[in-house]
Amino acid sequence: AGIDYISVASFGHLITAHVAFLKNADIIPVEALKLDNVKTGLYMLHCLPLRLVGSEGSPIRCILIK
Template sequence: MWKKEFDTSYVGFMKDGAKWLAENTDIKLVGLDYLNVAAWDEGVPTHHVFLERREVILLEGLKLDGVPAGIYSVHCLPLRLIGADGSPTRCILIK
């Protein structure tokens, strides 16, 4: 994520994967350590799948390198932006 050039080969959700996750699990938060949770070719359709459900929170651009494997509680503190469909968020991990 911290390279000078944008990398379109990053790993992200395709529309069908997002749909399966939303319909078949009780997952409420999806986070990725790149700029988008959706695969490069499927950005808008994938976001629509997640956002139509209004139950799945998307976190993009997480900086997780250096975090040891383990069980954590995550607390997300978004900015309150009136009329916005997204917001910068500070996420805190508590072990």
């Protein structure tokens, strides 16, 4: 499963999708993650965000470990 544009929400429902994801503390949305060249399999994904004071989001560095 995946998306074909840079948002976890559908084009017409931007707020609804983000509220649904952010209500559950166990799910953190990661947008625009390019996995085209990753082979199917089980991986550990580590996402390292910047700590930005007063921000609701951050650029992140993702590390994928097989």
